Amino acid sequence: MKIIAAVVNGVNEEYVLEELTLGELYSDEVIVKMVATGICQSDEALRVGAEAYPMPAVLGHEGAGIIEKVGSAVKDFAVGDQVVMAYNYCGTCPSCRTGHPAVCTEWAALNFSGNRSDGSYTFYKADGTPVSNFFTQSSFATYTITNSKNLIKVDPEADLRLIGPLGCGLLTGFGTVVNGLQPQTGSSIAIFGTGAVGLGALMTAKIVGCSTIIAIDIHNSRLETASELGATHTINSKTENLQERIDEITGGRGVNYSIDTTGISSIMKASIDILALGGSFAPLAVKPNSLELKPFTDLIMSNRKVVGVLMGDSVPQLAIPQLIQYHKQGKFPFDKFVKFYKFNEFNQAAADSNSGETIKPVIIIDESYRSRNDEPLIVFNKYFN
Template identity: 75%
Template sequence: MNLKTAVVKESSKMKKIRVKAAVINGVNEDYQFEELTLGELYPDEVIVKMVASGMCHSDEALRVGDAAYPLPAVLGHEGAGIIEEVGSSVKDFKVGDQVIMAYNYCGTCPSCRTGHPSSCNQWTTLNMSGSRADGSHTFYKEDGTPVSNFFTQSSFAAHSISNVNNLIKVDPEVDLRLVGPLGCGLLTGFGTVVNGLKAEVTSTIAVFGTGAVGLGTLMGAKIAGCSKIIAIDIHDSRLETAKELGVTHTINSRTENLAERIAEITDGLGVNYSVDTTGISSVMKASIDILGIGGVTAPLAVTSNSLELNTFMDLVISNRSVAGVLMGDSVPQLAVPLLIELHKEGKFPFEKLVKFYKFDDINRASAASNSGETIKPVLIIDESYRKDEPVAYQ
């Protein structure tokens, strides 16, 4: 069977549900709006009418080719919406439920069964392959060309098919326009501190980069009870935002000597933990250099850059270590409701990072994120949602 025959055979199963989606057709191209057809709904899946979606650096990394991904694709993985249809085996969700969307996992491998679904044996296949595990797709162009799905979510679309393992049900009073970023960037930052690093009360931590993941990490450090919380960036405006969120110290590494300031803040001991969200090789190395004895660093960025180090001098001699932490080692169905509660209590004020954009302005929102103008762009995909409570668009 040739590829064209396979595409026709697969697409012949599809319901003709047409949806507006922002498509990336080639590396470093802009998002282009197209009308796609949804594929077949599997028994353990739902159709979600998207209300809003955050834009994450991982979307940008795929768009510009920092990480290889099969194109064309519908990106987006910080979606929030309302269920419109459920598959035949879905039991815990119903039409009309409000949901936040995170990543997919199998639920049956040893990692999943021991509470670490971000270490799922099939994580890459389910979230990064562009198709389901059986090779089928959830989006098609008019001519039957399959379009890759991202994170079994693809939230840059008016409707999308998602697996039940992606979903976190939230109460009807939760405003879906705000909470999408809890499914990835903020989940990653918060979880890295409390699950990945397991930062102790009174410990010290430094975070390189004050985008959404970095600020989520810093807010998590405050909740964890870290005594010295250091934000490092080259933009004073972002460092001011970090101060508003409760960090104890800020360093502009462009205008200040990083090593001297860390020594001053930590009485020469270095920090217990560091987190890099920039993905820049020299910055990742600096995140190791500022560690104290027994310190741990977590590099979180999706990047094409590498880290060079001398394992004995940089790690062994000071008992330092580098920790890989994917998605904050979090169980989304447990962590996201906790973050919503912490937000209600004023302890996780992530609304200070968010600016709203209309879906049609996705390329402008992407540019604003890349320039640093906006920390966390959120696209409003369904403008009819809560029309009596309008948001302020950029």
């Protein structure tokens, strides 16, 4: 089957639309006709070489589409189902069996190896050159092969042009709050970086009852968005003294929880320094930078904790339908920071995301798609350029 995909052929190279051939469909897999996909900072980290990945590759891991074909062993999905795609997991290891598939023992191999466990690929160039996939998903394509465990079936009325980002960035922000940090009602939280992950965490902090929600960024426009979405306070760390403002807001006690989405070493350290006694910090960025600290003075003496949370420690098949419901109820209005791009605008979308101009770029792959629900269609028309 011939398809078109946005291929990255080498480190720091631009996306190039190329015709590829889909490989063999395995019994536990499906072919999905892509409708739309978010671009995540993890995609950019691989494209620019911040994290090593086998090239050429088709990236993308915030995809939404319609099932075109199912493998012989797939029982819970059918042709025509609307789906969002997330990460893959084995389903049988102790982590998966206890409800933590994001720390599946096979997670790295399944999502970051670029091929199947038997060494085969899902994409090939015309000359036979194999092309790596990503997250067993590779949503930057008109059609893709993915494992049935990657899939979350959604309501037929859900607008697939909007909900792809729930598969990674927003899922991570949501899960980091509810599963990783588990803040108490009335507690305080500071979030460094108001991109999609940070804003996902911010909206969730409001849902779970944090009374003090502090958004920190260097872009006033993003801080304004954060205020609209529930931040009780904002700090521009480029023009304001961070520690003084935190002391002012918290009465000198510090915050109970902090999240960093920037991956900048000095900011990660600041995320710990502003914690109250017994506070917890979650670093989330996919960056190669290190965090230097003195465990006794920075953590032990203050009973502070650093919490690692991959993919929000979320079960996508449970969390994503919940997030869709929160969106319908107006509690998780992520459409306020989505901007849509055409299929041939991958490089522009990535550049706008990197510059801070766009918080969450979404590529519309199938412009002929129409939702059954008029309201999301209005959202689409409002934001599409």
